[in-house]
Amino acid sequence: MAERSDTEEVKLLGMWASPFSRRIEVALTLKGVPYEFSEQDITNKSSLLLQLNPVYKMIPVLVHNGKPISESLVILEYIDDTWRNNPILPQDPCERATARFLAKLIDQQICVAAMKVVGKVGEERDAAVEATRDLLMFLEKELVGKDFFGGRSLGFVDIVATLVAFWLMRTEDLLGVKVVPVELFPEIHRWVKNLLGNDVIKKCIPPKDEHLAYIRARMDKLNLKSA
């Protein structure tokens, strides 16, 4: 058996349909970092996962040289700090602050607002759609004149915002409600097309049909209305 150096051992505990797990795969792939992927059953958590992330007991967890790191935004910054090629965050401190701000907006506000759209019906759903759209407008404005949030190439916010492009916007088909219509969000739609033209993104996002089937099955299980 060939000798294996364990000084660069990278393992990712993740889940194929999770946006938080997939964004780590995008970052590692962008940097050309080889890694071992360990698919986790989140309905029946492994003892390894519980040992490596005792605080939150969630995926993704990156393990580098035996040391675990949890929380996707923390992991993304760790990856950028450790492998310095193809930087994910911009160099300028003001732009870095904006990138971090938008990432937090996506995860803590947009994601939560979008989940309410899925979980509610009728008037409550309409209100949730409005709230999500108000937040998405900040992303829409940020994209004016740019191919990606990162400028000419993929950056931190693009990676985090794949949650919007491939989870929120894919779920629209199943909900029968356009949360992100092209008339209101032309820049976001243009950006999604740019993402779909990118090899790393194409490689790292879940295949559409399987993904939609998974989301539909989850919605049925939770007795949520699907189109």
Add this chain to the structure above:
Amino acid sequence: MSSGEVKLIGAWASPFVMRPRVALNLKSVPYEFLQETFGSKSELLLKSNPVHKKIPVLLHADKPVCESNIIVEYIDETWSSSGPSILPSHPYDRAMARFWAAYIDEKWFGALRNFLKAEGEEEKKAVIAQMEEGNALLEKAFIDCSKGKPFFNGDNIGYLDISLGSFLAWLRVTELTASHKLLDEAKTPSLCKWAELFCNDPAVKPVMPETAKLAEFAKKIFAKPQA
């Protein structure tokens, strides 16, 4: 890059506002403190933070930076050649600092705030139990991060010290109200030692609210309207 006038929109009682103030002190950066009036939001605040309309907001040469921990990183990156480093230098240590800072804001602070709002003995007991669980985690985190040194960041206060330390005045007010020690020498000996050192740090002392004054303020803002 570090030139230009610095202003901070904030309020004396806010733990989030305290964070950038400590950071600016560490870097010896002079700034104008624009105090908001409790209960109303200035035009400048609404214009500078249209997304959240919250303090603190740092204005550097009129460019706004929002979110307390993001501002602290911005300060560290912009005035990198001045004063000690606020974030640790090793990527893994940086990841641990960011992980625990996020835990403090997302979980630990929630429990503290619930305590201040809790009504009745049962509810208070439940929240105290939650807080003590969190404190035990932080006690361990301190031992892991400090590696025998006085602060989370080692010899000098840093990102995680600031993140947790900014809550100490509110923690003391909570202890007074509950007549119950939350940071106690038996259960969290390292954190107790750390808390005293943090409060006496020259960058912290001038901006740490006085417990008595804060207790009065807390009474006012949490007062129930008379029936």
